[in-house]
Amino acid sequence: MGDRTxxxxxxxxxxxxxxxxxxxxxxxxxxxxxxxxxxxxxxxLLWERDGVSVKELGEELELDSGTLSxxxxxxEAAGFLERRRQLEDERKLQVxxxxxxxxxxxxxxxxxxxxxxxxxxxxxxxxxLNETLAKVTGALHAxxxxxAxxxxxAxPNSLTASMKEHS
Amino acid sequence: MGDRTxxxxxxxxxxxxxxxxxxxxxxxxxxxxxxxxxxxxxxxLLWERDGVSVKELGEELELDSGTLSxxxxxxEAAGFLERRRQLEDERKLQVxxxxxxxxxxxxxxxxxxxxxxxxxxxxxxxxxLNETLAKVTGALHAxxxxxAxxxxxAxPNSLTASMKEHS
DNA sequence: ATCCAAAAGATTGTGCACAATGAAGTTGCG
DNA sequence: CGCAACTTCATTGTGCACAATCTTTTGGAT
Numbered sequence: 001m002g003d004r005t006x007x008x009x010x011x012x013x014x015x016x017x018x019x020x021x022x023x024x025x026x027x028x029x030x031x032x033x034x035x036x037x038x039x040x041x042x043x044x045l046l047w048e049r050d051g052v053s054v055k056e057l058g059e060e061l062e063l064d065s066g067t068l069s070x071x072x073x074x075x076e077a078a079g080f081l082e083r084r085r086q087l088e089d090e091r092k093l094q095v096x097x098x099x100x101x102x103x104x105x106x107x108x109x110x111x112x113x114x115x116x117x118x119x120x121x122x123x124x125x126x127x128x129l130n131e132t133l134a135k136v137t138g139a140l141h142a143x144x145x146x147x148a149x150x151x152x153x154a155x156p157n158s159l160t161a162s163m164k165e166h167s
Numbered sequence: 168m169g170d171r172t173x174x175x176x177x178x179x180x181x182x183x184x185x186x187x188x189x190x191x192x193x194x195x196x197x198x199x200x201x202x203x204x205x206x207x208x209x210x211x212l213l214w215e216r217d218g219v220s221v222k223e224l225g226e227e228l229e230l231d232s233g234t235l236s237x238x239x240x241x242x243e244a245a246g247f248l249e250r251r252r253q254l255e256d257e258r259k260l261q262v263x264x265x266x267x268x269x270x271x272x273x274x275x276x277x278x279x280x281x282x283x284x285x286x287x288x289x290x291x292x293x294x295x296l297n298e299t300l301a302k303v304t305g306a307l308h309a310x311x312x313x314x315a316x317x318x319x320x321a322x323p324n325s326l327t328a329s330m331k332e333h334s
Numbered sequence: 335a336t337c338c339a340a341a342a343g344a345t346t347g348t349g350c351a352c353a354a355t356g357a358a359g360t361t362g363c364g
Numbered sequence: 365c366g367c368a369a370c371t372t373c374a375t376t377g378t379g380c381a382c383a384a385t386c387t388t389t390t391g392g393a394t
Contacts, residue, residue, distance in 0.1 A: 010297075012190065018307070019185070020229065020352095021303075022182050024307070026179060027352095039379095047183075054343065055341085061348055074379080092341095120306065136296065139287065143287070230350090237349080258360070
């Protein structure tokens, strides 16, 4: 880690670097399944809730249609899913697993343990880090809402509380 | 936050979501300066060390030339920096601030406080989160090194120790 | 019935990330 | 010296993110 500089003190850079490092650890494992990391996240949702709509996928992944549409097209081209217009409401597109998409599930189930082992983190460590990050994200999203200026202390407190749990 | 699903338990998703949320908070502030977040990070380095080489930028930002070359071209086109081949070793490209790039510095100096205020985090909270993330990144990078399999417990311990500081 | 606003996706364009490859310069070794 | 290995950066191609805009469909509201 060569950053003896200003970057070391930027929390946003740390998040950015950590996220890319984590994705890099997943990459070789997911490549064996023919998936990228965003594609893997989408498949995780689909394995849990087949037939989900694009809108619901977007809410869970925090991605818009501009990202999801081409992503779904690539997964459909790879044979892992199918997209069907919902009959009752033809605006909605339902995403369904194919047999090939189902098959992938068993192989993918080993991945979380492989990642945890690669990073050498205990389940407790992972859960704790995960919880803290979820609260950071919540605080940051709250800062983006239109009324953020009106309630400047709402989100921060939840993060502060979360971090104090560790001290 | 709609993720009542499997994603909530994926640490890598939390990092990915937190990183994008943080960048989203920076975006409107940086847009006023005409910068993207990666461009801002690069300018931070340049303000601290004018004349740095592309290789050094890559080491600090953890980015390769495939990302940096076009990024530098855009910043040069925007008039914030100039690229000059180093005379002693013409393989090396030195990146220098322009007057316009220098001017940007004073405006940008307000940004970290604005971010901290927007997220409502204290300096101590930021430092603590930052430190934890840096260690997570270190652990993940260690997991990617060729000899990771030989020393499966080296990196993990540092992270575990870091997290135990909080408990 | 008709028109209008909202909802759900798709499309277009820009800017990262990153793998793979290439080109130009430098170094070291026989 | 000659040249092979290495260093540094650029280029190409793929796949996200995200803003902006568009199309189709739906659900009213008159």
